[in-house]
Amino acid sequence: MLLKRTSYKWIGLFVTFLLMFGFMCASVIFGYADTTWRTAIDSFTHYNGSNEHIIIQKVRIPRALIAAAVGASLAIAGVLMQTLTKNPLASPGIFGINAGAGFAVVVAMTIFSVHNMQSFNVLAFLGAALAAFSVFIIGSFGREGLTPMKLTLAGAAISAMFASFTQGLLVLDEALLDQVLFWLAGSVAGRNLETLISVIPYMTIAWLGAIFISGKMNIFAMGEDVAKGLGLNTGFIKIAIGVLVILLAGSSVAVAGPIGFVGIIVPHLARAIVGMDHRWVIPMAGVLGAILLLAADIAARYIVMPSEVPVGVMTAAIGTPFFIYIARRGFNAR
Amino acid sequence: MSKYKNLRLFNGKMSLLIDRKAAFIYTTLAIIAFVVFVISTGLGEMKINPLTVVKVLLGLGPEMETLVITSFRLPRIIVALTVGISLAIAGAILQGMVRNPLASPEVLGISGGAAVAVVGFMSIFSDQNHSLTVSIAWLPLAAFIGASVVGVLVYFLSWKNGVSPIRLVLIGIGISSLMQAFTTFLMVTGPIYQASQANIWITGSVYGSNWTNVVILVPGAVILIILAILATRLLNIQELGDDVATGLGDNVQKHRFLLLMLSTALIGISVAFAGTIGFVGLMAPHMARRLVGSSFEALIPTSAFIGGILVMLADLIGRTVFSPLEVPAGVFTAGIGAPYFIYLLFKTKNS
Numbered sequence: 001m002l003l004k005r006t007s008y009k010w011i012g013l014f015v016t017f018l019l020m021f022g023f024m025c026a027s028v029i030f031g032y033a034d035t036t037w038r039t040a041i042d043s044f045t046h047y048n049g050s051n052e053h054i055i056i057q058k059v060r061i062p063r064a065l066i067a068a069a070v071g072a073s074l075a076i077a078g079v080l081m082q083t084l085t086k087n088p089l090a091s092p093g094i095f096g097i098n099a100g101a102g103f104a105v106v107v108a109m110t111i112f113s114v115h116n117m118q119s120f121n122v123l124a125f126l127g128a129a130l131a132a133f134s135v136f137i138i139g140s141f142g143r144e145g146l147t148p149m150k151l152t153l154a155g156a157a158i159s160a161m162f163a164s165f166t167q168g169l170l171v172l173d174e175a176l177l178d179q180v181l182f183w184l185a186g187s188v189a190g191r192n193l194e195t196l197i198s199v200i201p202y203m204t205i206a207w208l209g210a211i212f213i214s215g216k217m218n219i220f221a222m223g224e225d226v227a228k229g230l231g232l233n234t235g236f237i238k239i240a241i242g243v244l245v246i247l248l249a250g251s252s253v254a255v256a257g258p259i260g261f262v263g264i265i266v267p268h269l270a271r272a273i274v275g276m277d278h279r280w281v282i283p284m285a286g287v288l289g290a291i292l293l294l295a296a297d298i299a300a301r302y303i304v305m306p307s308e309v310p311v312g313v314m315t316a317a318i319g320t321p322f323f324i325y326i327a328r329r330g331f332n333a334r
Numbered sequence: 335m336s337k338y339k340n341l342r343l344f345n346g347k348m349s350l351l352i353d354r355k356a357a358f359i360y361t362t363l364a365i366i367a368f369v370v371f372v373i374s375t376g377l378g379e380m381k382i383n384p385l386t387v388v389k390v391l392l393g394l395g396p397e398m399e400t401l402v403i404t405s406f407r408l409p410r411i412i413v414a415l416t417v418g419i420s421l422a423i424a425g426a427i428l429q430g431m432v433r434n435p436l437a438s439p440e441v442l443g444i445s446g447g448a449a450v451a452v453v454g455f456m457s458i459f460s461d462q463n464h465s466l467t468v469s470i471a472w473l474p475l476a477a478f479i480g481a482s483v484v485g486v487l488v489y490f491l492s493w494k495n496g497v498s499p500i501r502l503v504l505i506g507i508g509i510s511s512l513m514q515a516f517t518t519f520l521m522v523t524g525p526i527y528q529a530s531q532a533n534i535w536i537t538g539s540v541y542g543s544n545w546t547n548v549v550i551l552v553p554g555a556v557i558l559i560i561l562a563i564l565a566t567r568l569l570n571i572q573e574l575g576d577d578v579a580t581g582l583g584d585n586v587q588k589h590r591f592l593l594l595m596l597s598t599a600l601i602g603i604s605v606a607f608a609g610t611i612g613f614v615g616l617m618a619p620h621m622a623r624r625l626v627g628s629s630f631e632a633l634i635p636t637s638a639f640i641g642g643i644l645v646m647l648a649d650l651i652g653r654t655v656f657s658p659l660e661v662p663a664g665v666f667t668a669g670i671g672a673p674y675f676i677y678l679l680f681k682t683k684n685s
Contacts, residue, residue: 167662
């Protein structure tokens, strides 16, 4: 751990928070339409309806806020799942939650012809809930749960299944493919503020909930027997974690589509900085997750200018080397 | 009569142990495969009596039926059969090599590599009107190269004083999600027409197979299948685990690499002609193990026939049940395969 004393941790959290704010500003300013600090500030103080002001107010600011909220949610979901399953590779992407939610949405659009945002949310929640339920089952299996190897294989197979069904539906409905392809890749572009507002209550509740149970998670992380011996209601903690993961992953997928790897990378980074104490790891992971997704989103705008790379592709490109690093290091040296 | 029949070739340089019971089982399966083949050839828009199908296959059938069968149905079904066989053998090899019954071609990212190559091929070699500038015949080669590159890449990334099966699988999964991201990227940036073409292909379908495909696919597959049968001895040793295998004088790492390349080649040629038909490589060896046990001499042919039957059936259902729509075969194999996989997972946990 990088920061050992509590006062350093406060400072560290504050600095990363500032950094996140800096990335949000950068996300508002940089992009295809060239804008400066001045135009960004003017769009608030002297809004004149020019193209730049409209872009900043209607496109860039929602996008920055969405990237930050989704990044934070995915990262915290990753921490919760890694603690629940005692598995360093657990995350929404690996468990097939993303693929499940994606499939739920495509089913809704093809079979039930649903197209509005509210129903999107509900369905993405359902998909995520299904997957989180499987996490819960798998996580509570036996004393140690499944080994990382089996868990990873299970997730890969479940993802492959949902992906195959999704593709099958899209083969039958080519017109739909065009609409959902960008969503399926995971993207924070082209969403308006209402989309975020419709899920932000769930996200906020889950963030606060995660911080609220973080002390108990420290005890839970010692192993179930020890935790029980210390008087912790482990069943309650598991259910609480399950519900929080559904809220976090479901709302993220509803807004931004399946974005992988944030949930794997960030918890490891956060632990490297503040240690194993969940009371610190959870807020730190939230802020770092926001930074990661904001940065990936800014980079996504520049790689194939004038068009854009979906941010899900960016996080996969950043995340795979990291994943390989963890896999090569092995699981014992956590 | 002993349980095994020993077969020695070339003065004992090569030997095979044939399990009599297993030989009976896979002969039965071969007959079932043939029956499915004939029935599947007969079903479709125009129904043809199985007897007529056999006559046509022998070159004695009526003109109209001969035309329909030889120019439309036969190439497609031969491709389905060959692809099923290749995928099943590839899966059996992988599972033996990794010593984990849950490994499969799609998990190692090899199919994903082929998918990236195909989508990349479509977007690089096309002009403003979205028509291909080079012959479509090069597409299988691209897929094959994609699969091989990923196979080698996964192998070398897993190298750390030798390749351990666990690392191989985990890194394969990581690489496979990266490949998926690349595929999506290419589909999103390319024109929508290409995206839908690519999507059909990725889902895994033998739609539109012709004799040209058969002529390239079948000889390649036959060579690889023969190699796989010769490699059964290596597989049996690999399955004992690194320590025992080394103790028996086996060059574990070298043979592991050779086996990986063999299964990559099998996956590569199947993916090249039929896209990524998932879960066959996972299911077929398992069903085979139930029937004949885990000795690879019996396992390889048994799973081969099961794989062939599975893909032919999936294709048959896909093109007849929802007619006039064509549902890609890959959807059905995933539909059966994934629940089966979860069942396996729970079973291995309890034992």
